[in-house]
Amino acid sequence: MNTQPMILSGRGVSAVLGPTNTGKTHFAIERMVAHGSGIIGLPLRLLAREVYTRVVERVGVQNVALVTGEEKISPPNARFSVCTVEAMPRETKVAFVAIDEIQLAGDLERGHIFTDRLLHLRGREETLLLGSATMKSILIQLLPGITIVERPRLSQLFYAGQKKITRLPQRTAIVAFSADEVYAIAELIRRQRGGAAVVLGALSPRTRNAQVGLYQEGDVEYLVATDAIGMGLNLDVDHVAFAQDRKFDGYQFRNLNPGELGQIAGRAGRHVKDGTFGVTGRVDPFDDELVERLETHQFDPVKVLQWRTEKFDFSSIAGLQRSLDAAPRVEGLTRALPATDQQALEYLSRYPEISDITDRPERVEKLWEACALPDYRRITPAQHADLIQSLYFDLVRRGTVNEDFLAEQVRRADRTDGEIDTLSARIAQIRTWTYVSNRPGWLADPTHWQEKTREIEDRLSDALHERLTKRFVDRRTSVLMKRLRENAMLEAEISVNGDVFVEGHAMGQLSGFRFTPISGMEGPDAKAVQAAAYKALALEFEARAARLHASGNNDLAIGSDGLVRWLGDPVARLVGTDHILHPRVILLADEQLTGIARDHVAARVERFVNHHISTVLKPLDDLSRAEDLQGLAKGLAFQLVENLGVLFRRDVADDVKSLDQDGRASMRRYGVRFGAYHIFMPALLKPAPAELITLLWALKHDGLDKPGYGDLIPVLAAGRTSVVTEPSFERMFYKLAGFRFLGKRAVRIDILERLADLIRPLLQWKPGTPARPDGAYDGRRFTTTTAMLSILGATPDDMEEILKGLGYRADSVSAEEAAAFLAAQTGSTATDATAGAEKSDEDGVEEADQASEATGEAEAAPVSAKEAPASDAAPAEATASEQPAEAAEAAEPKPVLLWRPGGRSDNQRGTGRPGGDRRPQGQRNQAPREGGEGRAEGRGEGRRDDRRSDNRGDRRDDNRGKFGGKGDRQDRGDRKDRGPRPERDNNKLQPARFEAKPPRKEKPVDPDSPFAKLAALKEQLKK
Structure with a gap:
């Protein structure tokens, strides 16, 4: 059998090609009615109906026939026929033939029908093929002699990026490729924006026409459709948003190709009005290459047409x-x-x-x-x-x-x-x-x-x-919106920004659910106008309540003033209760919001507030609900929750000392960190939790109007590690914001724990260190380092204030004494610091590591903590020691400060550390720690704590304010570098044995080091 396709010549055939919105269909209608008879084939029954109506308007209903597979209107002696392509005759004698959307000849399902018509159907006088420019090369190949006319788009098309469905502009068509997805999007639009029309290929033409009319007439501002809108439907669409970019083509699920995307996106903008396209929902933003192709209408040419024998x-x-x-034998056709x-x-x-x-x-x-x-x-x-x-x-x-x-x-x-x-x-x-x-x-x-x-x-x-x-349409909302737009027979009008107008007169401002009338209205019609405004607002209140009830959490926010705002307007305020984490919600609404609408608003706001608190303060919420904590751990957790995530270690020293390892481990699982000065939750030191914690405390304690509220969080958000304190601010706000109040400066809690890690190795005993007259040994002194200044973001003067606030005592010495002391330490400082840190880790002192972790987790901690009054005052001894230095400052070089644990400040009062350290000399080898915890849990800590308790009473009476001491404390010796730990038998401390390490070799001093500069200063003073 001969399968050679019979293809008519291309002579007398014109192809008008171009992207969407080039006026091709309009041109074809004009050409057809210019002839005595004609027929035009269209891809959809819906589009055929639209063209039929337009032709009837031109030549009269008695002269036009409509022929589709399901519908036939055939007036006697009709000169023109509007058909679907499938309903077009295989042969005709009319003067004019036009076939629209010929690029569908490449479609896998219907392509062979379009191919058959464009190859074999001709008009006596004129044949017109309409479609995409991608058909140019294949038409020239298959129809020699064809005339190609390319038309530019009448308007421009621009990419608008990705937007949420609820943020899409009005007059938007949202495109999806399944009925379920179309319905889901339309439901969302109804809840959020009043309503949407839907267009699916499975709908009957009459239903689709009615839905399109709903959109075209302005009853709704959104159209949710499948790719059916891409086939020549003339819609008033400003923006096309793709909610899906994959479809089932009858054989498989596949991504849409650029040509298909361009056909749909081209529905945006009509005539000379520009349009935009973009993506929404779960569709990833288009890449730059695809965007350029869609904007410039550059698509891959159609290389083969689907063919079936005629x-x-x-x-x-x-x-x-x-x-x-049978397979075709002509190149460019495929079976x-x-x-x-x-x-x-x-x-x-x-x-x-x-x-x-x-x-x-x-x-x-x-x-x-x-x-x-x-x-x-x-x-x-x-x-x-x-x-x-x-x-x-x-x-x-x-x-x-x-x-x-x-x-x-x-x-x-x-x-x-x-x-x-x-x-x-x-x-x-x-x-x-x-x-x-x-x-x-x-x-x-x-x-x-x-x-x-x-x-x-x-x-x-x-x-x-x-x-x-x-x-899918909220009739009440849509009708109200339509009347406001048309301004026809309106009694009241509400602007976008909430201004309310009645009969052209400004009535007041609508914010959220509260209407504030303007003052000064007079005249007999004033009450009637106000009544009309409230009547109109009643509908608006219900519509707003419906939208708020269906709104997402991103549309709601809690401000620092305790107001809950919806899309920027206040709708409720928070009031403190006995339970600080569960404030009460009071609606801010007029009486016009009543019944179910009011209940919906209240329920939605309360649900958001509870969700927001439980999400932002999740570590605290989880700790409050913890059921696996027992005994002291449970009590400590309760105190931590009551104090909103921060405890001073001195306040719970006995509880921490008595807490066993299992209890500590269970609390750590909830994000609790045991630091040198604080028991805290690093996750709550970030700006968002800190701001919310401060708000909740202020709500309960009437602190919204107290000085300092709302001023510290911006400082924290800037990532400051320490700030200059403001005396007029409520000190509690510093603690709530995650800062430790230390006199003239406040330091972030996690940064203080890092400072403790830096000081700890500097205070460890070194072999051969001479004893001081007061019983302390000179090894327990240190100078501030660059690392300390760096992590605190502080100057040396600031550092002095901070260390005094922590209870350290400054020894004011001459440059010669400082040089001698530091020179003796030069050979071992760095090594000892490293060794001290390693030793701490080897001995199980995990608290230092915990503090470092806390710093990393709290990127920008809050600002607060109300300290006792004495915290900003240096110890009496330190003050006295500095007075001579200040008096001689003008005549002599500024003295050098050597720091050592001193008299107890408020930060350490009652704990014995690190200020007035009351431990035996052999136990003071650890860094100053609040609450009496020198080592990590798990390595005989309980026994060390007991040992300290046994000796503390005698020491307080005889040696208050001293370091080192004599008698029993000297006999116990220092624990640093003395070899193995004392053996214990039946929890009794055995005599310790000491072994001295060999002396370190002197290392050359770096001339650029601070120690070399001190030595040079000493030489200058001698001269």
Whole structure:
């Protein structure tokens, strides 16, 4: 059999190509009505209906026919026909022929039909092909002599990026590719923006027209649709947003190609009005290359067209199947995949009764005609084939379809009850019988059934439109918005920013749910105007309540003033209760917000407040709900929650000392850190938790108006590690914000723990260090280092203030004494610091590591902590020691300060450390630690604590304010570097044995080091 396609010449054929919005369809209509007769083929029944209406307006209804698979309007002597491409005749004698959207010739499902028409259908005088510029090369290849006319887009198209669905501008079409997704988006738009129209390919043309009209007339501002809107529908769309970029093409799920995206995006902007496109939902933003192609309409050319033979062999079913399987021999054409009709033929050919009855060419042709029945119901191929079999048997045996069978099927579909899916299924069923009634020769009384099925389909379509509108459009909100836009018969008007106008007069301001009338209104009509305003506001209040109830958490916020704001407007305020983490919510609304609407607003705001607190303060919330904490751990956790995540270690020293390792580990699992000065939760030191904690405390203690509230959080957010304190501020706010108040400066809590880590190795005993006259040894002194200044962001003067606040004593010495002391330490300082840190780790002192972790976790801690009054005062001894130095400052160089643990400040009062350290000399080898914890838990800590308790009473009476001491404390010796730990038997301390380390070798001093500079200063003073 010859499968060479017969292709007519391209001479006399014109192709008008270009992107969307180039006026191609309008041009074709103008050309058709300029001829005496014509026919135009369109890709969709909906579009055919639109073009039919436009042609009727030009030449009159008696001169235009509408022919689709399901509808036929044929006035006698009609000169023009508007058809779907499938309904176009294979041959015609009209003067003009036009085929729209010819790029669909490459479509896998319908492409072969478009290919057949553009290759074989011609007008006597003019043939016009309309489509994308991607068809240019293939048309030139297949139709030699064709005239190509390229038209530019009338407006520009721009990429607008990614936006949330609820943030899309008005007059937006949102595109998805499944009914479920379309309905879900439309439901969201209804809750957030008042309503949306929906357009799906599965809807009947009447329903789609009604939904499009709902959008075009301005009843709704959003259209949610499938790619059906990409096929020439003229819509007033400003923006197209892709909520999906994958679709099922009948065979597989795949990403849309740039040409398909461009066809849909091109619906934005009509005539000379520019449009935009973008993505929304879960679709990733388009890459730059794709955006450029869509904006400039540069797409890959169509290289092959789908083709199926136009010469069918009706000699037998097998012969028909062979002809359908024939491949083209012309380059640029490819055999189409089996369509619905061919799939039905494959099924029916396997039925013996079909093979037996189809014994002549006429019946083979009739079988092929029956197989063309569209599968509107989207059922399985086998079920669809069974329906075709029933119709075919009737046509062969009776000559027409059994009308009793048809009547029963129509009767089942003639019901308007049910929801959207039920009505859609009935419409699909009635469309099948509408198609049957329009097939020539299939029914004895086709006119009756055409009218009957059309009536039922219209009734079902109207019911479906009603259900869609009821579900996806808030009529009250949409009508109000429409009237405000049109300003027709309006009694009241509300502007975007909340200004309320009645009959053109300003009435006041609407903020949230509170209306504030303007003052000074007079006259007899004032009350009536105000009543009209409140009447209009009642509708607005209900609409706002519905939107607030459906709003997301991103639309709500809690301010530092305790107000809950929705889209920037205050709708509620928080009031403190006995439980600091559960404030009470009081609505800020007028009396016009009543009933269910008010309950919905209150419930939504309360739900947001509880969610916000439990989310931002999740570590604290989890700790308050912890059920696995027992005994002291549970009590300590309760105190930590009551104090909003920060405890001074001195306040719970006994509890911490008594807490066993399991208890500490269980608390650490909830993010609790045991530092040298504080028990705290690093996660709560960040700006957001700190701001919320400060607000909750202020709500409970009437602190919103206290000085300092709201001023410290911005400092914290800037990442400051220490700040200059303001005496007028409430000190408690420093603690709540995560800062330790230390006189003239406040330091972040986690930074203080890092400072303790730096000081600890500098205070450890070194072999050969001489003892001081007061019993202390000189090894327990240090100078401030660059690292200390760096982490604190402080100057040396600031550092002096901070160390005094922590209870350290400054020894003011001359430059010679400082140089001698530091020179003795030069060879070992760095090594000892490293060794001390390693030793701490080896001995199980995990608290230093915990403090470092806290610093890393709290990137920008809050600012607060109300300290006792004595915290900003240096110890008396330190003050006295500095007075001579200050008196001689003008005459002598500034003395050097050597720091050592001194008299107890308020920070250490009652703890014995690190200020007035009351431990035996042998136990003071650790860094100053509040609460009496010198080592990490787990390595005999309980026994060390007991040992300290046994000796503390005697030392307090005889040696208060001294370091080192004599007698019992000297006998115990220093624990640093003395070899193995004392052996314990039955929890009794055994005598310690000491081993001295060999002396360190002197190392050369770096001339650029501070020690070398001190030495040089000493030499200058001698001279």
